[in-house]
Amino acid sequence: MKIKFILALFIITWLTLVVRVFFLAVESNTYYKRLSHSNTIKIEQITPVRGEIVDRNNRPIAINKLGFKIQLRPHLRLEKSIDKFTEEIDNIVKLLPNLKKEKLVKNYIKKDSYYYHNYIDVVHFISYEDIMPVYSVLSLRENVNIVPAPKRYYPYGEIGAHAIGYVSRANIKDIKDDKLLELIGYTGKSGIEKYYNTYLQGEAGQREIKVNANNQEIEELSNVSADEDRKLTLNLDIEFQKYVSSLFDKKAGAVIVMNVDGAILSASSFPEYSLNTFVSGISHKVWDKLSNSLDKPFTNKLVNGLYPPGSSIKPGLGLLYITTDIDEFWTVDCRSSMPLGKRVFRCWKDNGHRKTGIVKAIRESCDDFFYKGSLQVGIKKMSEGLMRYGLGKKTGVDLPNEFIGVVPSRKWKRKKYNRPWFIGETVNTSIGQGDFLVTPMQIAQFTALIATSKLPTPHLAKLIGNKPYKPLAKDVLNKDELKKLPLIQKAMYEVCNYPKGTATQYVNSKVTIAGKTGTAQVVGIMQDIETRELEHEMAYYSRSHAWFTSYGPYKDPQYVVMVMVEHGGHGGSAAGEIVSKIYNKLLELKYIKK
Structure with missing residues (x-):
């Protein structure tokens, strides 16, 4: 009787193991295949370029100035053994002395966390002329990423300011209302720029790429271009x-x-008032002067x-x-x-x-x-x-x-x-x-x-x-x-x-x-x-x-x-x-x- 019990226990144990192996090898195949795919295939959104605004004679009213943004790899501050973060920040400021270290640090800390895995913008915009002399040096650093980043520019400054409006950095409420703004970063805040914002900002594109264990790109699998450069022509002269x-x-x-x-x-x-003042952020001094004016320029x-x-x-x-x-x-x-x-x-x-x-x-x-x-x-x-x-x-x-x-x-x-x-x-x-x-x-x-x-x-x-x-x-x-x-x-x-x-x-x-x-x-x-x-x-x-x-x-x-x-x-x-x-x-x- 004891032998039959042991034999039955042995058979039940092996049957359980066989069923489990079958489930893992066959039934869970789809799940693990999908999981494997997500570990090797990365989806990148392509930021659309904001459409230009021109007058009735095709003169530019709101255009995009060519420039770049500088990004750092996330989690650098978590590497306790060597202070990679400080090293990279100091190097950027050394090469581009017009930048303020405190602002770069603040931009990085705002986004950096265990759960954020994208490169972090530390410099939102730097002109083509300023980046070119140091581009090759910066781009060789493995923790630094330099990507194109157009900046809104108004050639006529204050002329027609209230009708044209301006774009500025999107706040939390803006992003909550439109998730695309998390990628774009800027949105229309007033005037035509705000009224036609959805049209002007376009739609994001998408790249599907294969990466290795170090998150390095191996192959581009697909590329859907952004719907961008949507032109708006005004009746204004x-x-x-x-x-x-x-x-x-x-x-x-x-x-x-x-x-x-x-x-x-x-x-x-x-x-x-000058529209260009608002694109990168207005100083407290200028803001106070304008907002306190009895003529109410805003x-x-x-x-x-x-x-x-x-x-x-x-x-x-x-x-x-x-x-x-x-x-x-x-x-x-x-x-x-x-x-x-x-x-x-x-x-x-x-x-x-x-x-x-x-x-x-x-x-x-x-x-x-x-x-x-x-x-x-x-x-x-x-x-x-x-x-x-x-x-x-x-x-x-x-x-x-x-x-x-x-x-x-x-x-x-x-x-x-x-x-x-x-x-x-x-x-x-x-x-x-x-x-x-x-x-x-x-x-x-x-x-x-x-x-x-x-x-x-x-x-x-x-x-x-x-x-x-x-x-x-x-x-x-x-x-x-x-x-x-x-x-x-x-x-x-x-x-x-x-x-x-x-x-x-x-x-x-x-x-x-x-x-x-x-x-x-x-x-x-x-x-x-x-x-x-x-x-x-x-x-x-x-x-x-x-x-x-x-x-x-x-x-x-x-x-x-x-x-x-x-x-x-x-x-x-x-x-x-x-x-x-x-x-x-x-x-x-x-x-x-x-």
């Missing part, structure tokens, strides 16, 4: 943009020059600057007035002030405009006409109409984080403040004051609507690769508005050409234009002040913002020119010369055909 910037010397504000179909020829927010005023529109919206309100509760023959007797409850609403002209109809009201910017008209029409029709005209909503321009502004209404006030609406707020809204806020881009779009009867989508891009980008304009005017629009256009013509037009004495353009000036108050005027302080006598940051929005030629609208000067005072005097010179340049460059 960068040399024209440079000219526009020269006209805005030492002023703060915004300028937009746009074809009436929405194609933007020039778009500037002032003050500007704000893209084209789409993120919110301002009271002042009288610039009177053409739109005038069109609403004469197509709703009053007709085009309705007049007021402007006596320079209008009592309402305990308040008095003043017209800007001390002696009043006397008998005033719609054309005169726009031409001479009579506040009293719009005060009294608003009481006839009411805030509901005013706000709904203005929003239909494109205010209080995004224009759809291809720039990131566009603001919508505010067209005040009962509903808006109740939702924001949970308070009732007062009749005085309707009156304030009628002259673009109170809580009314717009962006310069909205005013440019709004002006194109008055010029052509169609609401275009402003756009900077002209070609995405070889594919044209031209969004369709919208029809937002009803039949009555289309019928009476010529009357508003005539009034805007007289603003710039009639003897008493608010812009006439300041316009000196070879192109016949139509437009509207606006003076948007920054500080309120107390009720007990009988004589207003003149704009030039006020402290600079208490002065009104100056608007001058226009289109031309009057009889054949081709371009909108919108200028807003922060704390400029009167729209005509602050912006008339700038607007005139822009139209003359458009004519000289044959953008406008008479």
Whole structure:
């Protein structure tokens, strides 16, 4: 019995061993084959080269500068016997004395760990000229890897900074949102660079290579090229943009020059700043200077600057007035002030405009006409109409984080403040004051609507690769508005050409234009002040913002020119010369055909 037990135990043991051997040799073959493959086959991602941005004439706006990055093998600090890490860092700094040792060490430590097995970037970019004299010496060191690394460069520096935008090193949040950025390292942070970032950065390629036990490459098995160099062509004329910037010397504000179909020829927010400063990292000193400036150079005023529109919206309100509760023959007797409850609403002209109809009201910017008209029409029709005209909503321009502004209404006030609406707020809204806020881009779009009867989508891009980008304009005017629009256009013509037009004495353009000036108050005027302080006598940051929005030629609208000067005072005097010179340049460059 004992012998049978031992024999049975022996057979069971051997059967177990045979089954295990069979499992390891046959059943686990696929698993170990795959494991073996991963130990000998290495997948390398190929970093795509960011696409270039050019203007409408193929001039480079954002390009890639040729350079390299220097990498070190991981885990060098873990080799206790010899301090390979310090040796390699010291050698790099010795050969390239302009580099800071502390920064190289910091870059390495940030990535180095037991679980990280790729070479680590210690120098993110070094120019071709700087690396060439020491390239052969560095590349012979087994722990050093030198690989191509293009760097974004903006040939025009600060020109068009807010529209173009810039790229900078990707942060943790950026990488979390887009894993490709872990490989690329840089991403669009503002402007066109951010809006079209996914397109411009391309797609990574991939190499499959065979390596030995020392991780040395033996053979390339496959190579899929990166999808890169995706070109973006803009409607901007960068040399024209440079000219526009020269006209805005030492002023703060915004300028937009746009074809009436929405194609933007020039778009500037002032003050500007050099884009190249941000690519490698801005110093604390420069950052503090820019961020503390009261003129807010970091704000893209084209789409993120919110301002009271002042009288610039009177053409739109005038069109609403004469197509709703009053007709085009309705007049007021402007006596320079209008009592309402305990308040008095003043017209800007001390002696009043006397008998005033719609054309005169726009031409001479009579506040009293719009005060009294608003009481006839009411805030509901005013706000709904203005929003239909494109205010209080995004224009759809291809720039990131566009603001919508505010067209005040009962509903808006109740939702924001949970308070009732007062009749005085309707009156304030009628002259673009109170809580009314717009962006310069909205005013440019709004002006194109008055010029052509169609609401275009402003756009900077002209070609995405070889594919044209031209969004369709919208029809937002009803039949009555289309019928009476010529009357508003005539009034805007007289603003710039009639003897008493608010812009006439300041316009000196070879192109016949139509437009509207606006003076948007920054500080309120107390009720007990009988004589207003003149704009030039006020402290600079208490002065009104100056608007001058226009289109031309009057009889054949081709371009909108919108200028807003922060704390400029009167729209005509602050912006008339700038607007005139822009139209003359458009004519000289044959953008406008008479």
